[in-house]
Amino acid sequence: MxxxxxxxxxxxxxxxxxxxxxxxxxxxxxxxxxxxxxxxxxxxxxxxxxxxxxxxxxxxxxxxxxxxxxxxxxxxxxxxxxxxxxxxxxxxxxxxxxxxxxxxxxxxxxxxxxxxxxxxxxxxxxxxxxxxxxxxxxxxxxxxxxxxxxxxxxxxxxxxxxxxxxxxxxxxxxxxxxxxxxxxxxxxxxxxxxxxxxxxxxxxxxxxxxxxxxxxxxxxxxxxxxxxxxxxxxxxxxxxxxxxxxxxxxxxxxxxxxxxxxxxxxxxxxxxxxxxxxxxxxxxxxxxxxxxxxxxxxxxxxxxxxxxxxxxxxxxxxxxxxxxxxxxxxxxxxxxxxxxxxxxxxxxxxxxxxxxxxxxxxxxxxxxxxxxxxxxxxxSSSKRIPSRAQRPFPLSVEEWCAFFEPDGRLADERGFRERAFYGGIDQNVRKEAWKYLLGYMPFNSTVAEREQIREAKKTEYDALKAQWQSISASQEKRFTKFRERRMRIDKDVVRTDRLLPFYAEEDNSNVELLRSILMTYTFYNFDLGYCQGMSDLLSPILYVMEDEVDAFWCFVGLMDVMESNFHRDQNGMHSQLQSLKKLVQLLDPQLHCYLEKMDCLNYFFCYRWVLITFKREFEYSLVLRLWEALWSKHLCEHFHLFVCAAVLQKHRRAIIHGEMEFDTLLRFINDLSGKIDLEVALYDAEMLFQYAGEAGQEVLPTSGP
Amino acid sequence: MATARKRTLLKVIILGDSGYVNKKFSNAYKATIGADFLTKEVQVDDRLITMQIWDTAGQERFQSLGVAFYRGADCCVLVYDVNTTKTFENLDNWRDEFLIQASPSDPDNFPFVVLGNKIDLEGGNNRVVSEKKAKAWCAQKGGIPYFETSAKEDYNVDQAFKCIAHNALKNEEAEDIYLPDVIDVNATATTKKASGCC
The missing domain is CATH 2.30.29.230 (PH-domain like)
Structure with missing residues (x-):
């Protein structure tokens, strides 16, 4: 028929x-x-x-x-x-x-x-x-x-x-x-x-x-x-x-x-x-x-x-x-x-x-x-994505304590990471938990071992700090590189999160700590030196650690991962932005085509997002939440790129129908600062991650952040 | 006769080792990551011009981004700090770097403006680069307009930006001679020949 x-x-x-x-x-x-x-x-x-x-x-x-x-x-x-x-x-x-x-x-x-x-x-x-x-x-x-x-x-x-x-x-x-x-x-x-x-x-x-x-x-x-x-x-x-x-x-x-x-x-x-x-x-x-x-x-x-x-x-x-x-x-x-x-x-x-x-x-x-x-x-995935409503409360003190064996080893690393990813970490737990997430303290360390580590790291830090502190004024005159770095750091720390009470007011001692830690870092990693953006990355760490030595070593842990963002040849940034490009191409070919047509495929409009991991895009407390979710590496090491893709996709209509060109797009992206719903972005990013599957993994950078 | 192409948006790139060009000091002020721009309205003769003032990451390390960010610029503003010799010496680098990255069609005639900033600092007692020296550099580079400003005190900034707009527009009028509003293939071919002769 x-x-x-x-x-x-x-x-x-x-x-x-x-x-x-x-x-x-x-x-x-x-x-x-x-x-x-x-x-x-x-x-x-x-x-x-x-x-x-x-x-x-x-x-x-x-x-x-x-x-x-x-x-x-x-x-x-x-x-x-x-x-x-x-x-x-x-x-x-x-x-x-x-x-x-x-x-x-x-x-x-x-x-x-x-x-x-x-x-x-x-x-x-x-x-x-x-x-x-x-x-x-x-x-x-x-x-x-x-x-x-x-x-x-x-x-x-x-x-x-x-x-x-x-x-x-x-x-x-x-x-x-x-x-x-x-x-x-x-x-x-x-x-x-x-x-x-x-x-x-x-x-x-x-x-x-x-x-x-x-x-x-x-x-x-x-x-x-x-x-x-x-x-x-x-x-x-x-x-x-x-x-x-x-x-x-x-x-x-x-x-x-x-x-x-x-x-x-x-x-x-x-x-x-x-x-x-x-x-x-x-x-x-x-x-x-x-x-x-x-x-x-x-x-x-x-x-x-x-x-x-x-x-x-x-x-x-x-x-x-x-x-x-x-x-x-x-x-x-x-x-x-x-x-x-x-x-x-x-x-x-x-x-x-x-x-x-x-x-x-x-x-x-x-x-x-x-x-x-x-x-x-x-x-079809066997992995369930908790909805926003189902997301757990931040990891509490009681829960945190329950993660530890009697000798002080953190027993369930995976469980902890997953917990940090979905619920975040209570402010009172962050100080300890971040040390693990940033590789300062090993997960299998006992209480005694951690005390030893802390002692050794304190000594090491003091030695590094003494190196630059002992440079005299006359020596400095013949040391252009040092002078330039110090100038650059001085200029940036005084404009880093000064609205936050922790860093507010003149002669703030925490601003001094930022300065000291960054100066010490340029001696710890002299080849890399200081780059704009680092003060943004350090600020939340110091805020959480409230301790110069601990903040320094946590920052070192973070920079070990993010160092390539600041390389002179920009290789880290380029490879990430390229991965983001491929990810969008995979997940939203239409948006990709649009960006191609507008000659925007360098993705420089997302530069700030990637360079300092959305530090400027969210309110301070949310930055902490986002970062611990990313540092948990629960889903993958490059989850921030999925967050980028999710936020872009959320605004794909405005971008495409607004016929944004590079300039307007950059402005639009910069203006999203403070307007992105973090939990929605995390949820969407996870959806995209699951959706992209192995094909998504294949386009991600092979190393780095 | 072709009517002048009335443009109302000018893209201006700010470069140099001295920040704070068009921003008051404030706790909310942050170092630029990547690039950002603000817009400023300027009245030039009988026209209201919107200036898109681009601020890019100051550190040399990020210069390679210029290829993307300088594209389509109408004017480049070079800023130095009159209290720091190094920032003045760097003007050459910034200018060269800009011309490489932006690769304007006519680099010899691309409009630059130089600002000597922070003249307010310590009542001018710390000053190490004289106005004369700066003007000499500008003359040597083909007569770049020069202004002394204090962004902090908002001194001379508006005048400087009016001049910037003027210069960028002057360039546009020059273009207009060769680029009529309505372009047909034959006419374009003719003007190309004509401009080649000039």
Missing amino acids: TGLVMTSRPVVSHETPEIGHQKPVSDGFSHTTRCTEAKASELSNLQPSLAALCNEEKTYQSAVVVYAKENIFVQPGIKCKRISGRLSLLKKAVDDVMFLAWLPYALNNTSDSATDDNKFVVISDGGPALSEASSTAESEKRDRTLYAVHPVPISDMRAVRRHTPTIGWHHIIIVLHTGLSLPPLYFTNGGVKDFLTVLKQHTCLVRSPDDPNLYLVNDIADPLQRSMTALDLLEVQNRAGWSESAGGSASLFVRGGKDDLDTPSPRDYSLGVLEHFSRVTKLARDTTAHIFGKDQGLDASTWPCEGEETLIKLNYPPQGMLAVNCADGEDEAPVLRVVQSDDDEAAPCDSDSQSRCDDGESASTSVGSFELLESERIV
């Missing part, structure tokens, strides 16, 4: 005895109550279990097929067998709500009720037993399960992108308002145009002015209104827990059977993401000015006219990353397969990324620019 079918035949023709609802129904009116029941049942059972899915089917029994097309296939991966199925548009008779669905044909060897090709396989999410199964048939079956597109309301659809390569199958990619996209649907014998024609008859379908192959669904002319509508939509979903439609598409992204009891359900991520959204939504409710004005550095009045990717937070990684993730094994990343349209027959969906850069059509000209809010990396 091909082509257009305008009929009122029932959608679901097989029977599901478990539900006790055995009659195919074509009247379309008598099942309103059951629809509601089904919905409720799905809400209570977020996993698309067998029962829930049967309910789902029941729900759509009261619908009519306005369009159906056979032999539309999904290609799970390059080497995977394609999965054929039927694409249909359904209209619920009771309220005229339109749905789109693609359901795979049943496997011939399955024992399910559907054996006829034109019937539908019963969808189950697998469960542990299924995931253990290694037979090809089981894996194929699981693929079918994963890729099924359960009926999605048309109102959830954001856009349809048409791909009509001259060689290869024509296909479409549907992007939802949530930012999720459905797998590419390949039309084996044409018909994309017909599909769009029918869709257009039932919904508002507008061809994007920027891209003739992009069709916006339910496009409201006013971009502000459009964004708000989209936000409200999300809020509705959020209130409902995980709505039917979102749950339906989400099932694409949930691996079958990975949820054993001790790992949290991947659903947590989904909900985490929803929570993430709800924050946006709440803002939207508060005032539009808040979200579009202050928060985005834009007035509502200057809101850009092109608002297509309003809700798009992340983009699909470029193809290199797809390949990497593929190699992870078939169980790893089913969602990535969703975007793998680049098999032998079909043209890669993102192959025009270069031309996108060239003609400057940044927004949403490819499926690549749409992608999902959360990635399957996160969804």
